[in-house]
Amino acid sequence: MKCLVTGGAGYVGSHVVISLLDAGHDVVVLDNLSTGHLSAIPEGARFWNIDLADITATRNAIASENWDVVLHFAALSSVGDSMRTPFHYLRYNAMNSLNVIESCVDCNVRRFVFSSTAALFGEEIKSTKASESTVINPSSPYGDSKFFIEKTLSWADRIYGMRSACLSV
Numbered sequence: 001m002k003c004l005v006t007g008g009a010g011y012v013g014s015h016v017v018i019s020l021l022d023a024g025h026d027v028v029v030l031d032n033l034s035t036g037h038l039s040a041i042p043e044g045a046r047f048w049n050i051d052l053a054d055i056t057a058t059r060n061a062i063a064s065e066n067w068d069v070v071l072h073f074a075a076l077s078s079v080g081d082s083m084r085t086p087f088h089y090l091r092y093n094a095m096n097s098l099n100v101i102e103s104c105v106d107c108n109v110r111r112f113v114f115s116s117t118a119a120l121f122g123e124e125i126k127s128t129k130a131s132e133s134t135v136i137n138p139s140s141p142y143g144d145s146k147f148f149i150e151k152t153l154s155w156a157d158r159i160y161g162m163r164s165a166c167l168s169v
């Protein structure tokens, strides 16, 4: 499959890129290297240095090839930092993700994988493993920014038929 991985120069994304390449897929990493590293991008993946805040560049990148799937890892991801700069976190994660999701819908991408978080489940998750029925109750702006994106993806599915999976670790 032809796969676009946002945040593929980061910790989690770069390991997913390794797995995708090992499975024989064609991978492009879209990353602005704000917390990621060029050296973390596995050999065999193409790299596009793009900031998701730039909606025109993001849309052009997504429009430039026919993706079988877009996997979205690029985000700010510290619970503690999000308590110190809540509005920055909410805006950054929501707006950048909206730029990706809307571009995917416009370009008829049919499959989307989103790196969400166990922080969606707030205190619930400390005493038990999360299941599909675990109550969503974010206890940080970081968790809430991810919940907003999950809901956005649900609308993208219901209204435009873009299927998605949200990963929680």
Ligand SMILES: NC(=O)c1ccc[n+]([C@@H]2O[C@H](COP(=O)([O-])OP(=O)(O)OC[C@H]3O[C@@H](n4cnc5c(N)ncnc54)[C@H](O)[C@@H]3O)[C@@H](O)[C@H]2O)c1
Binding pocket: 006, 007, 008, 009, 010, 011, 012, 013, 030, 031, 032, 033, 034, 035, 036, 037, 050, 051, 052, 053, 072, 073, 074, 075, 076, 077, 096, 115, 116, 117, 118, 168, 169
């Ligand atoms: N690390 C974990 O334990 C963990 C747990 C749960 C969820 N997650 C989620 O997984 C994803 C990746 O986390 P990580 O730990 O690998 O973080 P990371 O900071 O190592 O990776 C994030 C990547 O996204 C890129 N990026 C950030 N903003 C960007 C932008 N505006 N445009 C383009 N690229 C941008 C960064 O340069 C970096 O390469 C995040 O969405 C995070 O919320 C991580």
